[in-house]
Amino acid sequence: MTIRVSGICKRFGSFVALDRVDLEIRTGELLALLGPSGSGKTTLLRILGGLERPDQGSLTFFGEAALGLTPRDRQVGFVFQHYSLFRHMTVFNNVAFGLDVLARKDRPSRAAITEKVTELLRMVQLEPLADRYPSQLSGGQRQRVALARALAIEPRVLLLDEPFGALDAKVRKELRRWLRRLHDEMHITSVFVTHDQEEALELADRVVVMNRGRIEQVGIPSQVYNDPASPFVYDFLGNVNRFDCVIEAGVARIAGLEMAFPAVGMTAGPAVAFFRPHDIELTRLEAFAKEEAVSAEGASRAQVRHIYAIGPSARIELDCAGHSVEVVMDQDRLRGLGVNGGDWCGVKLGRGRLFRAGVVAATSIDQR
Amino acid sequence: MSGDNIYAGVSGAVAARRLGWGWFANAQGVARRVWARTTARDQGGMIIRYSVLPGFGLTLGLTLSWLGLIVLLPLAGLVIHAADLGWSGFWDVVTTPRVMAAFRVSVTTALAAALVNLVFGLLVAWVLVRYRFAGQKLVDALVDLPFALPTAVAGIALSALYSAHGWIGSVLTPLGINVAFTPLGIVVALTFIGLPFVVRTVEPVLQELPPEEEEAAISLGASRLQTFLRVILPALTPALLTGFALAFARGLGEYGSVIFIAGNMPEVSEIVPLLIIIKLEQFDYHGATAIGALMLLLSFVLLFVINLLQAWMRARHAH
Numbered sequence: 001m002t003i004r005v006s007g008i009c010k011r012f013g014s015f016v017a018l019d020r021v022d023l024e025i026r027t028g029e030l031l032a033l034l035g036p037s038g039s040g041k042t043t044l045l046r047i048l049g050g051l052e053r054p055d056q057g058s059l060t061f062f063g064e065a066a067l068g069l070t071p072r073d074r075q076v077g078f079v080f081q082h083y084s085l086f087r088h089m090t091v092f093n094n095v096a097f098g099l100d101v102l103a104r105k106d107r108p109s110r111a112a113i114t115e116k117v118t119e120l121l122r123m124v125q126l127e128p129l130a131d132r133y134p135s136q137l138s139g140g141q142r143q144r145v146a147l148a149r150a151l152a153i154e155p156r157v158l159l160l161d162e163p164f165g166a167l168d169a170k171v172r173k174e175l176r177r178w179l180r181r182l183h184d185e186m187h188i189t190s191v192f193v194t195h196d197q198e199e200a201l202e203l204a205d206r207v208v209v210m211n212r213g214r215i216e217q218v219g220i221p222s223q224v225y226n227d228p229a230s231p232f233v234y235d236f237l238g239n240v241n242r243f244d245c246v247i248e249a250g251v252a253r254i255a256g257l258e259m260a261f262p263a264v265g266m267t268a269g270p271a272v273a274f275f276r277p278h279d280i281e282l283t284r285l286e287a288f289a290k291e292e293a294v295s296a297e298g299a300s301r302a303q304v305r306h307i308y309a310i311g312p313s314a315r316i317e318l319d320c321a322g323h324s325v326e327v328v329m330d331q332d333r334l335r336g337l338g339v340n341g342g343d344w345c346g347v348k349l350g351r352g353r354l355f356r357a358g359v360v361a362a363t364s365i366d367q368r
Numbered sequence: 369m370s371g372d373n374i375y376a377g378v379s380g381a382v383a384a385r386r387l388g389w390g391w392f393a394n395a396q397g398v399a400r401r402v403w404a405r406t407t408a409r410d411q412g413g414m415i416i417r418y419s420v421l422p423g424f425g426l427t428l429g430l431t432l433s434w435l436g437l438i439v440l441l442p443l444a445g446l447v448i449h450a451a452d453l454g455w456s457g458f459w460d461v462v463t464t465p466r467v468m469a470a471f472r473v474s475v476t477t478a479l480a481a482a483l484v485n486l487v488f489g490l491l492v493a494w495v496l497v498r499y500r501f502a503g504q505k506l507v508d509a510l511v512d513l514p515f516a517l518p519t520a521v522a523g524i525a526l527s528a529l530y531s532a533h534g535w536i537g538s539v540l541t542p543l544g545i546n547v548a549f550t551p552l553g554i555v556v557a558l559t560f561i562g563l564p565f566v567v568r569t570v571e572p573v574l575q576e577l578p579p580e581e582e583e584a585a586i587s588l589g590a591s592r593l594q595t596f597l598r599v600i601l602p603a604l605t606p607a608l609l610t611g612f613a614l615a616f617a618r619g620l621g622e623y624g625s626v627i628f629i630a631g632n633m634p635e636v637s638e639i640v641p642l643l644i645i646i647k648l649e650q651f652d653y654h655g656a657t658a659i660g661a662l663m664l665l666l667s668f669v670l671l672f673v674i675n676l677l678q679a680w681m682r683a684r685h686a687h
Contacts, residue, residue, distance in 0.1 A: 051583050072589035084580035088602040098588035101598070153588060 077150030299346030478619030489566025519624030549631025
């Protein structure tokens with residue numbers, strides 16, 4: 001175990017940034033702190049880095065109490081969201097900074113520093129730009145300098161705050177893969193903060209989903225995606241169709257729709273059902289074309305509002321008795337169905353999950 | 369647009385010729401020719417930029433005329449007047465021991481005061497930007513007081529305070545430190561006058577300085593001193609330099625607050641502006657203009673050096 005966070009609380013005035021957070025970070029893993037803005041993810045990262053002090057709770061690094069340690073003694077490398085390079089220093093001096101400020105007895109020789117910085121710049125593919133100033137670099141290059149600068153002090157833990165937040169989509173994707181490769185080579189325990197679920201799921205070994213200062217779920221990407229522990233995680237991770245339901249006598253009914261599914265063992269009351277767009281099926285039924293039936297053969301009547309057909313899969317937006325429903329399917333299958341914008345068709349809810357509102361209770365739905 | 373400019377230029381030149389300032393009309397002619405060349409380039413299709421607020425010609429013409437009238441005309445008059453003395457006459461005036469001593473006093477005291485302001489101005493700016501405290505607005509207003517206060521009032525207040533019977537003077541005099549009526553008094557007065565220059569130039573730059581850079585330095589293991597010296601100070605240097613230059617230039621020319629506290633002993637605590645007044649009172653107009661011309665030269669050299677330094681720093685930091 002590298003880092004153990006227990007019972008950490010942090011308030012800013014009346015705003016609760018972190019509310020009794022417990023987390024264990026394993027040696028060598030790449031962990032993502034995922035959540036919307038204001039969920040406390042950056043505050044948690046800053047507490048790990050020693051830039052912020054929690055009001056309560058404890059923190060251990062490699063078994064050692066860390067709250068009393070300065071950032072220097074914690075040996076963490078911190079990469080800031082807006083890079084925060086030293087503007088008046090060249091790329092080389094930026095990277096060398098952490099070594100230059102070491103006490104004389106610990107400081108490597110000038111030649112050793114030069115060699116180390118050159119090696120780091122080669123690693124981040126910026127060796128030819130060593131004499132440039134940060135203002136002369138692109139966003140992606142600045143981010144790589146920031147990373148090299150943080151790695152120069154040979155940190156035990158690397159902390160990255162929204163590392164790709166300020167970059168355009170293409171550079172972000174490249175840099176993401178590059179960081180993953182780098183991590184696979186160096187195996188340095190790393191924690192990064194992001195609000196982009198795709199980034200977290202693609203890059204991280206484990207994902208911590210945060211909301212309102214609390215951890216909602218911790219797990220490997222496929223786990224949090226396929227088995228979300230709470231309505232929030234479902235909502236936050238990827239596109240999802242959300243239906244308000246009412247549970248009565250072990251059956252959940254979607255309000256305003258002629259659709260129901262079993263809710264065994266759940267108490268009566270309001271609930272929410274979630275279905276991923278690819279878990280909803282589209283059918284072409286004659287009955288619906290004639291605008292007679294509201295539901296037939298387990299499907300509900302819906303009208304196609306729009307079809308976004310770019311790439312191998314198509315995204316179809318439907319109007320189902322006032323509910324907006326999103327469906328994703330293969331282009332080929334859509335063509336086979338012959339459904340176009342404005343057509344009436346049937347919607348069949350497949351696999352999903354039902355959460356009883358206000359209570360920690362959930363059940364899986366499978367009607368395939 | 370071109371018509372506007374030519375008219376503005378011509379009218380300025382005509383006015384200048386009527387006043388007998390041929391060189392001024394000539395300068396306008398040069399400016400017009402330079403401008404005409406840029407226009408030709410525009411028409412050649414190399415640089416065509418749409419301007420939201422048109423009127424480059426008119427505004428440039430007005431600017432040049434205005435600067436000529438307000439700045440160049442009096443200065444040129446000064447130089448020309450001093451030139452009447454001839455080179456040897458000029459040299460005789462400015463190399464007298466009294467004049468040399470006055471220059472030494474003026475430059476050293478202004479330099480010392482500007483250095484003091486550099487340190488304490490930075491401190492004040494730092495406190496005003498980085499902390500929130502009760503009475504902050506009041507402190508902020510106090511900084512501007514030396515700007516607003518008539519300098520003579522400041523001078524009288526300071527000399528009352530620092531004279532042997534004043535509040536501070538009565539404490540310092542027994543210790544053997546005489547402030548009033550010595551060059552030290554001049555430094556005190558100039559420090560008072562120059563403070564807002566440093567504070568007000570450093571403040572906005574400090575506000576723009578992202579705190580993350582300091583956090584980055586701390587997380588890389590820098591101590592507080594290292595963070596200040598290596599990260600904060602270099603970012604502030606251009607602003608500090610400007611503030612220092614402004615305070616120094618102001619100190620060189622300051623008259624009102626200094627004469628009350630300086631004692632004005634020739635060759636000891638007599639400043640150049642006072643010497644000019646003395647020459648004028650003795651109807652030695654040529655002597656006064658000669659000293660004035662030397663001061664003008666000194667100011668130009670200073671401005672030039674400061675600009676050079678700033679250009680060098682800008683190139684180095686490549687902002």
